[in-house]
Amino acid sequence: MKCYNKIYTLMLTLGLTAVSLTSCSDDNESSSLYPAVIPAKVEFNLPEAQQQLVYTDATGAKCLPMVKGETLQLNYTMTPDDVTYSDVIWSASNADFATVSDQGLVAAVNGDGYSIVQVAPVGMHEGSGINANIKVVVSSEMHKATAINVTSTSTEVYAGDTLHFCAFIAPENSTYKTVKWSVDNEAAASIDPSTGILTAKQADAITTSVKVLATALDGSGIVGERTINVKKIVSPENVSIDQKYSAANGYECALNEQTLNLAFTTVPAECTTSLIKWTSSDESIATVDAGVVKFKGFGKVTISAATPDGNTSSIELNIPCGLVRETYRNESHYSFRPANDAVKYTWGDGFITVTTAATNATTQRADLKWYDLPLTLHAGNYPVLAVKIEDAKDLGIGVTGRNFNMDVVGKSESGKEYKALGGGNNKWSNELKCADGSRVFIYDLSKVAFKTGGVAPTNESISFNIFQLKYADIKTISHSLDYKVYWMQTFKSIADVENYVKKVDGIAYEVIK
The missing domain is CATH 2.60.120 (Jelly Rolls)
Incomplete structure (x- = not known):
């Protein structure tokens, strides 16, 4: 047996941290390589009060509004949990507006500008992207909301479906750009307080009115609202398309009109019409969605509607060549x-x-x-x-x-x-x-x-x-x-x-x- 002096080699880079150990061993024994665990991800842990203020600007950056003189302790999580070397460096891109200490304390220095605050592992290769950053937007003083306009793509939503709401805060230079969302009828709908995504619930009534509220976070007491209807899911048992525009009745559709809204009735009258399946016999001539026909070419086409139970109704449309x-x-x-x-x-x-x-x-x-x-x-x-x-x-x-x-x-x-x-x-x-x-x-x-x-x-x-x-x-x-x-x-x-x-x-x- 041969015996060697112990040799320890420590290599520290972002891509590789290793310990190579050679000790007394038999000639046939081999050395072992123990790879270090390097950082894979760094994320901020913002307090809930500040997290609800974060918004995304036109550049796609996550922005945290602060008022001149405010301070905030930033914390972070580095993964995996067992990283070998967990020291970090804090930096701020523009100390004229916001600074950050070596311990992550952010201070809003001056108003009407921004500073990018970043935390990154020590030894990180440039451009590797292992960091967390946030755009600290500083106002010289608190500009409170005076009005909130709430919008959505629809005023109706069926049970089980979702609807996204947006809030537009006035004036444009309001310090806080986000709101807290709520509803006045939680039996009929719930809403994520930060994202404004409403989920409708199956209420007892066919139609239930729900008021969606957007409350300013700046203490101004300003609230915006929008009323929607939550529709109960009721399966249609039968459907009948009005034949006013039927080719059999001599009606001819003009291609340039582009669309035709077909009138139809259902049993029961108040049912979930989105459960009706609409089809076209030739989509090169016309397509159909929820009873709205879109003309694509000339010819005759049959539009059909079917209930979940298989009851159907059809209409033949004629789009003749040359009709303007x-x-x-x-x-x-x-x-x-x-x-x-x-x-x-x-x-x-x-x-x-x-x-x-x-x-x-x-x-x-x-x-x-x-x-x-x-x-x-x-x-x-x-x-x-x-x-x-x-x-x-x-x-x-x-x-x-x-x-x-x-x-x-x-x-x-x-x-x-x-x-x-x-x-x-x-x-x-x-x-x-x-x-x-x-x-x-x-x-x-x-x-x-x-x-x-x-x-x-x-x-x-x-x-x-x-x-x-x-x-x-x-x-x-x-x-x-x-x-x-x-x-x-x-x-x-x-x-x-x-x-x-x-x-x-x-x-x-x-x-x-």
Whole structure:
């Protein structure tokens, strides 16, 4: 047996701390390597009173608000628990606003700025990320809340579901950016006091009112509130879709309208409608969610609703190629409006009012553009395009002339190009003068040719990527004027246009051309 002097080697780095021990041993004995346990994570342990004040700013940083002169003892946890070397270094990025002692005591020095306070293990390699830091935001004085606005994405929530609430504190420079959340009816809902996430409970009533409260943490006593309804889960036994828009009843849907809200009834009437399963027979034509149909393409599609017990109801919808219907009944989506920002317009439920812009000292202009492109026309299905609009010459303000031009560019299914419907100014085929002072300008696609492409084919569609009504050369006038646009639609015949004006618009008309 050979005997050696004991040799101890201590290696300390962030990546490796080891003790190598060699002692008396037989020649066949091997030495042992004992790896040290290095820090893996460091986290702050904030007192509960301060933890509820922490918020996340626009940069994603965790922020702790403090007032000038305040101090706070920060504590931390280092994992794993059995780290070999647990000493740390405290640092603050900007001592002008906040400092930190070697023992983690933070002091708010000056107001209206911030300092990043960090605790990190000694010997840590630069950039390794093993540290904990918090952005200490210092105010020169306490700016208390004066109002709290509470919002949520819905005012209804079903039992078992969650709903997230947000609080917006005024003024903007309030020192504390967070609130304490609570509810006035804990039998119907609970809410996390710090996150504002509400969980609805199964109450006895079909609908239970719950008031959500957001209380300021600065002692101001300011409280914001929002009332919601917690809905009891009641399984639907039967469902019936209203057939008003059914293809069987002759109704046709226009692709440009984008959505259709289907009316339906259930048994029982007050049930959890989210349990109804909605399906579409062809999602390339239309999709459906909770009875709201979204149009995707042309054709017929069957929309079905089914209860958990398997009772179903269906409706067949028809979205024919070439049908265009803009009647200004959906303020959240309308396609035909001014072509540029210089021309102003306002919504009017059934029309828009357009204000012209100057072309020069004596001429006004207000072009209208179709935005929901491509716009598809099909002369075989709907050969008549009509626009109901107020004519500047009828407004009684001295307009001596105007030009009305359909500037369009499109291609047929076979690839033929079509440009400039009518081929020039004021080339419509028919005209109606209505009793409400408007006119209907009609383009019969079987008679009015395009400047390029000729007359529209009846056996295929034309898809337009540019579709603009140039309403120009309004003169002689030195100021802007307002005119109304009521609708732009396609029809199967001119007789259908006249019938629409008489029965749907409910006004008399005179045939001018």
